[in-house]
Amino acid sequence: MPRRSLERRPRTAVAVTVLLFAWLYLPILAVTLFSFNDKKSLSAFSGFSLRWYHDLAHDQALLESLVASLQIATLATLGSLVLGTMLALGLERVRSRRGRVIGAVTLLPLVTPEIVTGVAALLLFTGIGLKLSLTTVVLAEITFSIAYVTVIVRGRLAGLSTEVEEAARDLGCTPWQALRLVTLPALVPALLGAGLLVFALVFDDFVLAFFTTGVDPQPLPVRVYSSIRFGVSPAINAIGTLMLLVSALLIVAALVLLRLFGRGTSSLELITGGERR
Incomplete structure (x- = not known):
């Protein structure tokens, strides 16, 4: 039994x-x-066709929203990488109780409901008189994405030995040179993985974009939501399939990069490369 x-x-x-x-x-x-249905039906599949992808390619409003989402994702990724890396470096260097408290506060966006973050961003922007636009969407997405970058980069920093940077200092590097020639090259795998992950999250994010976007051009998720409210077109299935494909590829690429390059480069190679440069 x-x-x-x-x-x-x-x-x-x-x-x-x-x-x-x-x-x-x-x-x-x-x-x-x-999305490959031959007829305009969401319940009966009659045959394969690229009709709705063709309609999508000629829909000016959806294309403008697609470009806007790509711009938002790119700017948010770059901004969060810079700020998140700086925050991770600072938290890793500070070993006091204050540093632990700040580190815990940094993780709050990961557990806070996104709708709360969206409402808070909307209240902040309207309170300071900042007009809602793509700029406000980028600022909100950067604020939300910093935590992801910080967690990933801190995980990479925790696996690096401080002796490598100290050895570079002993060889004559200034603190900035040691950071630029030794630490940052070792963080490249984590930065690539974090950047791809943030880009995928921001590209198809709806909640923050909905609360912080202006009238036009709208990010693609908000445009799709607005279109669904007035009737579902199979072209929405096409754009949803493309968004799913892009997001899945980016997330897989981020995971693969973190796995392949997570072992990092040897300390001797880092110092030697820094000297050659």
Whole structure:
């Protein structure tokens, strides 16, 4: 009886896992399938066609929103990388109680509901008289994304030995040169992974964009939501499929980079490379 019980448990776990993945991904697969539907129907599939992708390519409003989302994601990624790296370096250097408190506060955006962050950003921008536009969306996304960059970069810094930077200082490097020639090159894998992850999160983020965007041009998720309110077109399925594909590729690339380059470069190579430069 115990053996049979143990043999049944994996089957039950497999069944539950299959049901869970079906519940999560069947709707996404349906959206992808109907984006290739030949007819304007969201319930009956009649045949494969690229009709709705062709309509998407000639929809000026959606294309403008796509460009706006790409700009927002790019600027938010660059801004969060700079600020998040600076914050991670500072927190890693400060080993006091104050540093631990600041580090804990840094993690708050990761556990705070995004709608709370969106409402807070809206109140802040309207309170200081800043007109809602793509600029306010970028500022809100940077604020939300800094925590992700800080966590990833701090994880990389924790695996680096401080002796490497000290050795560079002993070889004649100034603190800035040691940071630029030794520490930052070692952080490149983490920065690439964090940048790709933040870009994917910001590109398809709806909540913050909805609360902080202006009238026009709207980010793509907000434009899609506005279009759905007035009737669902299969072109929405096409743009949803493309957004899903881009986000999935970026997240996979981020995970692969963190796995492949997480081992980092040897300390001797870093110092030698710094001297050659």
